[in-house]
Amino acid sequence: MKEKGSEHKANRPRALLDPGNLLLLGYITVLVCFLLLGSLADSGAAVSEETEGLQPEEVRRGELLVAMEDGRLQPAPLLSQQVRMKISGIVARVVVEQHFVNTGENWIEAVYVFPLPDESSVDHLQLRVGERLLEGRIMEKEEAEKTHEKARSEGRKSSLLVQNRANIFTTRVANIGPGEEVTVEIEYQQTVMFADGTFSLRFPMVVGPRYIPGHPLKEDAAQPVYVNATGWAKNTDQVADAAEITPPVDLEEKTTIPVDLTVDLAAGIPLSRINSLYHGILSEEVGEGHYAIRLTGEVKADRDFVLEWQPAQADDARAALFAETLGNDQYMLLMLMPPQAIEASPVPREVIFILDVSGSMAGTSILQAKAAISLALGRLRPADHFNLIVFNNSAWALFQNAKPADRAHLEEARRFIDQLKADGGTEMKSALLLALDGSHHHSRLRQVVFLTDGAVGNEDALLNIISRRLGDSRLFTVGIGSAPNSYFMTRAATMGRGTFAFIGSDTEVKDKMTNLFAKLENPVIADLKLELAGSERDVEAYPSPLPDLYLGEPLVLAVRTGWENAVLRLTGTRLGKPWETFVDTATFGPREGIAGLWARKKIRAQMEALALGADPGKVREVVVQTALAHHLVSKYTSLVAVDSQVSRPPDEKTVPEAIKTHLPQGWQASAVFGGGAKTATPASLRLLLGCIFLAAASLITLLRKRRWQNYFRE
Numbered sequence: 001m002k003e004k005g006s007e008h009k010a011n012r013p014r015a016l017l018d019p020g021n022l023l024l025l026g027y028i029t030v031l032v033c034f035l036l037l038g039s040l041a042d043s044g045a046a047v048s049e050e051t052e053g054l055q056p057e058e059v060r061r062g063e064l065l066v067a068m069e070d071g072r073l074q075p076a077p078l079l080s081q082q083v084r085m086k087i088s089g090i091v092a093r094v095v096v097e098q099h100f101v102n103t104g105e106n107w108i109e110a111v112y113v114f115p116l117p118d119e120s121s122v123d124h125l126q127l128r129v130g131e132r133l134l135e136g137r138i139m140e141k142e143e144a145e146k147t148h149e150k151a152r153s154e155g156r157k158s159s160l161l162v163q164n165r166a167n168i169f170t171t172r173v174a175n176i177g178p179g180e181e182v183t184v185e186i187e188y189q190q191t192v193m194f195a196d197g198t199f200s201l202r203f204p205m206v207v208g209p210r211y212i213p214g215h216p217l218k219e220d221a222a223q224p225v226y227v228n229a230t231g232w233a234k235n236t237d238q239v240a241d242a243a244e245i246t247p248p249v250d251l252e253e254k255t256t257i258p259v260d261l262t263v264d265l266a267a268g269i270p271l272s273r274i275n276s277l278y279h280g281i282l283s284e285e286v287g288e289g290h291y292a293i294r295l296t297g298e299v300k301a302d303r304d305f306v307l308e309w310q311p312a313q314a315d316d317a318r319a320a321l322f323a324e325t326l327g328n329d330q331y332m333l334l335m336l337m338p339p340q341a342i343e344a345s346p347v348p349r350e351v352i353f354i355l356d357v358s359g360s361m362a363g364t365s366i367l368q369a370k371a372a373i374s375l376a377l378g379r380l381r382p383a384d385h386f387n388l389i390v391f392n393n394s395a396w397a398l399f400q401n402a403k404p405a406d407r408a409h410l411e412e413a414r415r416f417i418d419q420l421k422a423d424g425g426t427e428m429k430s431a432l433l434l435a436l437d438g439s440h441h442h443s444r445l446r447q448v449v450f451l452t453d454g455a456v457g458n459e460d461a462l463l464n465i466i467s468r469r470l471g472d473s474r475l476f477t478v479g480i481g482s483a484p485n486s487y488f489m490t491r492a493a494t495m496g497r498g499t500f501a502f503i504g505s506d507t508e509v510k511d512k513m514t515n516l517f518a519k520l521e522n523p524v525i526a527d528l529k530l531e532l533a534g535s536e537r538d539v540e541a542y543p544s545p546l547p548d549l550y551l552g553e554p555l556v557l558a559v560r561t562g563w564e565n566a567v568l569r570l571t572g573t574r575l576g577k578p579w580e581t582f583v584d585t586a587t588f589g590p591r592e593g594i595a596g597l598w599a600r601k602k603i604r605a606q607m608e609a610l611a612l613g614a615d616p617g618k619v620r621e622v623v624v625q626t627a628l629a630h631h632l633v634s635k636y637t638s639l640v641a642v643d644s645q646v647s648r649p650p651d652e653k654t655v656p657e658a659i660k661t662h663l664p665q666g667w668q669a670s671a672v673f674g675g676g677a678k679t680a681t682p683a684s685l686r687l688l689l690g691c692i693f694l695a696a697a698s699l700i701t702l703l704r705k706r707r708w709q710n711y712f713r714e
Contacts, residue, residue, distance in 0.1 A: 077108060077657055078100070079098060080260075081097065081098055083096050085262070087265045089268050089320055090192040091189065091190075091597075096185070097183055102181075106178065106655060107178070109657065113169070113661070114169060116167060118604075121599065123189070124188075125641055129647075134159075134642065136639035139639075140624060144160060155646045160639075160640050161638060162638045165487065169633070174654060198308050199308065200307065202486065205259060206664050209246060215237050217235045233245075239457040249660060251673070256300045257300055257301040260299075262294045263292075271312060272310050275308045278305065278482070304484075322590070323594060328562065331597075335554045335555070338554065348444045349385070353376065354450040354452070356428075357423070359671035360453055362668040364482075375513045380410070383405075393425045422671060438471045447520055459488045463495055464612055475497070489502070494543060525548065525573070529571050533568065542558050542598065544605050596632060599626050602626055603634050
């Protein structure tokens with residue numbers, strides 16, 4: 001027999017599910033939502049209603065607006081770009097014109113963060129104001145910034161070009177008046193890539209959003225306003241310059257940064273094919289081995305431009321040598337093809353695949369990466385072992401240890417790959433720590449294949465890990481997507497003594513991965529050294545140390561020697577046996593700018609040494625000295641062009657306005673930033689959700705309190 005009241009007490013925990021309580025909970029939650037959404041809407045309306053210039057009803061579709069310091073709205077400055085490339089042999093000279101138009105009613109300082117090739121030697125800046133041309137001067141960075149700020153405060157037009165990273169730059173143009181247009185002209189020189197019988201040149205057009213790890217730093221109130229960047233990320237203890245490398249992104253696509261690009265290609269040899277990988281082009285032969293190329297249709301700056309051309313005869317691209325003499329020094333750019341592959345017994349390998357499944361890989365990138373790994377798995381031999389590591393906010397491995405490449409393990413890996421989705425952060429560090437063990441005693445040839453878009457802000461820390469933990473492994477990188485971080489991808493491969501490839505579309509997966517695995521499967525020439533034959537004089541060559549040589553990829557060196565022509569001697573090991581070759585530099589093609597290319601490679605080597613723990617003071621001294629001597633932009637030197645005439649009235653103020661960039665083609669905004677492009681800021685969204693949960697939790701606590709009070713009262 002049940003005790004009186006026991007049935008009633010037993011049913012009390014179900015009280016929260018009563019319709020009346022659920023209805024009350026719903027009412028309170030909806031009320032909180034409406035109140036918060038109303039407050040957010042009111043705050044947005046307040047800006048519009050107080051506008052003295054452009055009114056809300058005047059806002060036209062497709063027009064990007066920026067908020068002024070006094071709360072007013074005005075159209076953002078317009079930007080268009082013209083790019084002129086002149087390619088001669090394996091050297092390219094590129095001119096980038098940035099046209100800024102102030103469509104508002106206020107005086108502004110336009111700020112544009114943009115990419116350039118990481119190996120580009122930027123040596124020229126020109127500011128065009130009407131019919132006047134103002135030449136840029138190279139200065140130490142702090143001096144250039146002070147010069148620009150002084151001109152800005154005095155009302156004179158000024159343009160400042162700074163390097164944020166090896167492949168990220170910022171243009172600032174001060175005192176652009178209402179309705180005015182000014183043009184900034186930037187020039188640089190770079191080398192052409194050659195691999196697998198094909199020449200190529202990549203021109204990056206957009207800085208993709210980067211993953212920024214670490215804790216935010218406190219803002220420095222003493223930092224001059226003109227130095228502060230306008231990025232969407234805060235500086236952190238791991239990425240101290242995060243705000244400088246994260247330009248605002250136009251997620252609603254209200255504006256377009258158009259690009260007009262032409263190429264003057266003087267290959268010097270007959271060509272069998274010219275191809276643009278991701279853009280439409282028109283090509284006209286204007287002479288033997290000489291072509292005029294231009295983009296077709298409307299092109300916006302949302303993905304890299306890549307041009308390829310192939311010699312009619314493979315032997316036409318066996319070697320190339322260009323030189324420039326300055327003072328008592330001779331600077332040379334040498335491209336030397338490795339010998340053909342030879343038959344060798346297959347060496348058992350251990351291949352570790354690392355796959356990036358972070359939010360920036362969502363969309364077409366993850367599809368390309370998964371297809372690439374599936375193809376790579378099919379290239380493994382039964383004697384090989386393999387493992388698969390994936391990462392986003394954290395990293396994990398498919399197997400505890402590398403497994404034989406038998407049918408069962410390969411099928412398990414393919415099932416694992418099929419269910420992967422791209423989302424979350426980009427914690428590469430944990431993935432590299434899993435893949436690289438620092439050992440020099442692996443029983444198999446150990447190769448790590450890293451597939452990612454490289455969208456990170458802490459490159460130096462990651463390169464440091466690769467350097468410390470590489471051991472006798474070899475690291476091969478595959479850049480995925482429309483706008484990969486080519487600096488990180490190429491340098492990680494060089495530091496990992498491997499090679500790299502880029503996959504920008506589904507149609508490239510098969511060819512690119514086939515070529516990559518041909519390199520992995522063929523013998524290399526390792527332990528390369530360069531010296532002057534018959535001389536004890538030093539040769540300063542970059543990259544340093546020299547990389548291993550792989551099938552189909554040439555050795556490209558920038559060398560400084562004495563005045564006299566010399567014979568270079570290259571030595572190394574091939575299949576464990578000594579190997580050597582000689583290069584006579586008496587015959588070369590004279591070319592301006594080779595010294596600048598050499599200087600750029602030297603600066604890059606110094607900055608990478610800094611990331612690996614070199615003395616900052618000594619690195620800065622060498623970089624500044626080299627950059628000033630060769631008129632180059634670097635981390636510590638900038639170009640600045642200043643007008644002598646005052647154009648802004650003293651009673652007008654100038655305000656900085658950042659140019660919003662495109663989201664790289666194929667990226668998904670919701671996976672990168674969360675919430676999609678049409679939502680409010682993530683902070684507002686988190687506040688809204690937090691308050692909803694707080695209200696719900698408060699109601700549940702109240703109901704529980706009443707429940708137990710009633711329970712004990714009865």
